[in-house]
Structures are given as C-alpha cells and as structure tokens.
Amino acid sequence: MGKAKSRFVCQNCGSSFAKWAGRCENCGEWNTLLEQVVPTEAEAKSALAKGAVSGKKLKAVSINTIEPSDAGSRLCTGFPDLDVVLGGGILLGSVGLLAGQPGIGKSTLLMQICAQVSAAGHKVLYISGEESAGQVKMRAVRLGAASDLLHFASSASGNDIAKTIEEGGYDLVIVDSIQTLSLAEISSAPGTVSQVSNCGNLIIRAAKASGTAVVIVGHVTKEGTLAGPKVLEHLVDVVLNFEGDRYGGFKTVRAVKNRFGSTTEVAIFEMADKGLHEVKNPSEALLSERQNTDGSIIMATIEGTRPLLVEIQALVNPTNFGYPKRTASGFDLNRLNLLIAVLEKRTKLRLQDKDIFINVVGGMRLNDSAADLAICMAIASAAAGRKLNEKIVVFGEVGLGGEIRSVIAPERRIAEAKKLGFDHAIAPATIKDKFVLPVKDLRSALVKYMNNK
Numbered sequence: 001m002g003k004a005k006s007r008f009v010c011q012n013c014g015s016s017f018a019k020w021a022g023r024c025e026n027c028g029e030w031n032t033l034l035e036q037v038v039p040t041e042a043e044a045k046s047a048l049a050k051g052a053v054s055g056k057k058l059k060a061v062s063i064n065t066i067e068p069s070d071a072g073s074r075l076c077t078g079f080p081d082l083d084v085v086l087g088g089g090i091l092l093g094s095v096g097l098l099a100g101q102p103g104i105g106k107s108t109l110l111m112q113i114c115a116q117v118s119a120a121g122h123k124v125l126y127i128s129g130e131e132s133a134g135q136v137k138m139r140a141v142r143l144g145a146a147s148d149l150l151h152f153a154s155s156a157s158g159n160d161i162a163k164t165i166e167e168g169g170y171d172l173v174i175v176d177s178i179q180t181l182s183l184a185e186i187s188s189a190p191g192t193v194s195q196v197s198n199c200g201n202l203i204i205r206a207a208k209a210s211g212t213a214v215v216i217v218g219h220v221t222k223e224g225t226l227a228g229p230k231v232l233e234h235l236v237d238v239v240l241n242f243e244g245d246r247y248g249g250f251k252t253v254r255a256v257k258n259r260f261g262s263t264t265e266v267a268i269f270e271m272a273d274k275g276l277h278e279v280k281n282p283s284e285a286l287l288s289e290r291q292n293t294d295g296s297i298i299m300a301t302i303e304g305t306r307p308l309l310v311e312i313q314a315l316v317n318p319t320n321f322g323y324p325k326r327t328a329s330g331f332d333l334n335r336l337n338l339l340i341a342v343l344e345k346r347t348k349l350r351l352q353d354k355d356i357f358i359n360v361v362g363g364m365r366l367n368d369s370a371a372d373l374a375i376c377m378a379i380a381s382a383a384a385g386r387k388l389n390e391k392i393v394v395f396g397e398v399g400l401g402g403e404i405r406s407v408i409a410p411e412r413r414i415a416e417a418k419k420l421g422f423d424h425a426i427a428p429a430t431i432k433d434k435f436v437l438p439v440k441d442l443r444s445a446l447v448k449y450m451n452n453k
C-alpha cells in the first residue's frame with residue numbers, strides 16, 4: 001500500500017497544489033491553501049466499490065403526510081420589525097448567523113433578544129468565547145436582561161458547546177462568536193475555514209437534533225471578506241447582516257438568506273445608552289437636521305418594503321491637481337462614476353475638472369436604482385450653486401441615454417412624501433399622479449426645476 005500523500009487545496013476555488021504557497025495561483029486569494037490528505041488510488045477505488053453496497057435505500061414518503069415544523073414554534077425577539085425580517089420570529093430548531101463588523105452591536109442586540117425570550121418563560125443560554133462572565137453580566141444588567149432563566153457559559157470549545165446544545169434542554173442558545181471556537185480534533189487555529197465550517201456543522205447538527213434555536217455571531221471585516229461567515233452562510237438557515245456606522249447613525253438588520261421567510265424586509269435600529277431600539281419613523285429622524293443648501297436633495301427610497309425619505313448631499317469642488325477625486329459614502333462608487341459620465345454627455349454640465357463627493361445622510365446605504373436621479377440632481381445643484389425647492393422629493397432611474405426610467409413601488413414613495421408634508425415629487429413620466437412633476441430626461445429635469453439661486 002502506498003504512503004498517504006497530502007495536497008494543498010484552496011478553500012476558495014478548490015484547486016489543489018503539491019506545494020504550499022501564500023497565494024492561490026488559480027484564483028489569486030491569499031492564505032487559502034490548506035493541507036489535506038489524499039487517499040491512495042487503491043483506497044479511493046475500494047471506497048467507491050463499497051459505497052453503493054453499504055448504502056441503504058432511503059424511506060421516502062408523500063409530502064402530504066409530513067407535518068410542517070412551523071406553526072406556533074417561533075420565539076419573539078421583542079423587536080416587531082426584526083420579527084418580520086425573520087419571517088415571524090426565531091424558529092425553534094433553526095440556526096441563524098448574525099454577521100457584522102466588530103463593535104456594531106451584535107452582542108447587545110442578542111442580549112436584548114435573550115432578555116425578551118427569557119422573560120416569555122423560555123430557557124436561554126448565552127455562550128461567549130470572547131468576554132468574561134463579569135463583562136457579560138455588566139451588559140446584561142445595563143440592558144435589564146438578568147433573569148433566572150437566562151444562563152451564561154464561557155467556552156471556546158466547539159465540542160462542549162455542541163454537547164450543551166444537544167443535552168441542555170434550552171429553547172434558545174447564542175454562540176458569540178464562531179471565530180473564537182475550535183474543535184479539539186482539528187489542529188488549525190480558531191477562525192480558520194476548517195475550524196469555522198466544522199464547528200458550524202457540529203452546532204447545526206446539535207440544534208436540529210434537539211430542536212433548539214441557535215444564533216451564531218460572525219464577525220466580518222469592513223469589506224466583508226473574512227472567510228468564516230462566508231463559509232457559514234451555506235450551512236445555516238438564516239443569515240442576518242447587521243450593517244451601518246459603528247459610531248452613531250442608523251443600523252440596519254436585513255436577511256440576506258432566509259429559509260423561512262422573505263429577504264426583502266429590514267429592521268432599522270439606533271444605539272442608545274440602554275441598548276438598541278427600533279426607529280419607528282426613520283424618515284422624520286433622517287430629515288430632522290436638514291439645512292436646505294445647494295447640493296441637498298431629498299430622495300424617496302424603498303428599504304425592503306418600507307418607503308423612506310433620505311437626504312443625499314453632493315459637494316462639487318474644482319480639482320486642484322491631477323485626476324478629479326470622486327468619493328461616495330452610502331452609495332456605489334462605480335454607479336456614481338457612471339452617472340457623472342451620463343451628466344457630462346447628456347447635459348451641459350462640465351465635471352471633468354471637478355472633485356465630487358456624495359454623502360447619504362444618517363449612515364444609510366442606498367441599493368435602490370431610483371437613487372440615480374436624486375444623485376444627478378444633487379451633483380447638478382452643487383455644481384451650479386442652485387437649489388431645488390425644499391418641498392420636493394426626487395426618485396427615478398437614469399439610463400445611459402439620459403432618459404428617466406420607472407422604478408418599483410412609486411405609490412409607496414409618494415405616500416411617504418405626502419405624509420411628511422412634501423408638495424411634489426420629481427419622478428418618471430410614466431407615473432400618473434397629480435403629486436408628480438413628470439420628467440422624461442435628465443436635461444429637462446435640470447433645466448426645469450433647478451432654478452432657485
């Protein structure tokens with residue numbers, strides 16, 4: 001029998017190499033090669049030959065005879081909007097991943113959920129591999145979460161945690177965070193792909209076996225690149241992304257994957273001294289500090305299924321030397337560059353020697369194509385030093401020809417603008433509503449409405 005050989009397999013693209021290297025030659029990712037033992041040819045052959053013989057025939061049943069596992073087995077988080085994001089609360093026996101940058105408030109949110117769930121009479125366990133019991137107690141007291149039904153354990157062992165989930169009889173278990181866990185059987189450091197995926201698998205198996213709801217915390221870097229949570233996303237039932245500014249501003253929780261609900265909803269939070277609370281009227285809060293200067297445009301956007309008014313600010317300055325600088329916070333930079341190109345080609349604005357800065361107020365991130373028109377108008381307003389009437393909101397997609405295209409859910413955007421006391425909306429001409437000032441192309445929109453010095 002030949003000696004077992006080992007190969008170095010890239011955890012990103014799957015190509016394998018005879019030698020270790022810092023960077024995968026195939027996909028270019030750094031630090032993704034891991035050593036794996038390759039079975040000899042004889043072993044592989046015999047495993048294959050045995051495979052079909054040792055397998056058992058599956059017992060399949062008609063789908064009509066299966067009891068759905070849902071119905072009344074959901075835990076309320078205490079945040080109505082978050083319950084909607086989850087599709088009606090946390091499902092017993094499900095495994096969720098809460099991913100977000102360090103310091104955004106994951107531990108705080110989960111401690112508040114623990115408080116609510118234990119207050120409703122459920123047995124809850126909070127496991128931390130990062131913080132000591134004293135630290136967690138301090139936070140629990142501050143958030144008013146301390147109760148007899150809320151247990152705490154400090155552990156970094158995936159084996160122990162899986163055993164505890166399986167036999168502890170808890171309804172909800174929080175694991176904070178997956179990056180700190182390791183299995184005794186695997187030699188690599190905590191946070192590596194193999195530790196994260198194996199610990200994740202073990203915990204998921206324990207949760208399914210015992211009907212315990214488990215929420216796992218995963219840190220991601222600013223670019224969302226850390227391997228851990230990405231690997232986990234395939235394994236878990238629900239992936240929640242916690243996004244926003246670490247220091248003040250709004251934070252949003254949205255489901256990017258949900259096996260038991262939709263992924264269109266968002267919950268909007270704000271951090272206060274007694275933990276996170278849901279923002280009930282985000283449009284009002286976002287507009288409260290508005291100053292009507294040039295470069296400021298109010299846009300009616302849709303977050304999930306909720307309409308929201310946000311202020312978009314543009315600053316346009318002459319470039320001092322070299323290439324003009326373009327930055328965007330809360331908006332896609334490539335899209336911004338594209339819109340600047342459309343503005344230059346389709347209107348009389350000259351922007352090639354201008355620095356352009358875009359800011360979406362309140363830490364919001366716009367993923368809405370209807371932001372195009374508002375961004376263009378904000379740039380034009382800042383470049384020309386002209387203001388838009390302060391009682392007008394804007395929404396519409398801009399095509400490469402400078403045409404204004406229709407967007408989803410115009411009636412909800414209009415309703416929100418009416419509710420907050422706006423008089424008109426500059427919007428695609430396809431919408432038939434007296435509230436709408438219809439525009440067909442970018443040039444006419446600027447000529448017609450950008451006139452207040």
Ligand code: TYD
Pocket residue numbers: 100101102103104105106107108109139142143271272273274275276
């Ligand atoms: P934390 O939940 O520990 O973040 P994460 O687990 O995502 O790393 O805390 C986030 C920040 O929130 C922390 O810097 C302190 C702050 N904070 C408050 O402002 N108010 C509070 O009541 C709590 C508990 C934390």
Ligand code: MG
Pocket residue numbers: 103106107108130176
């Ligand atoms: Mg934490």
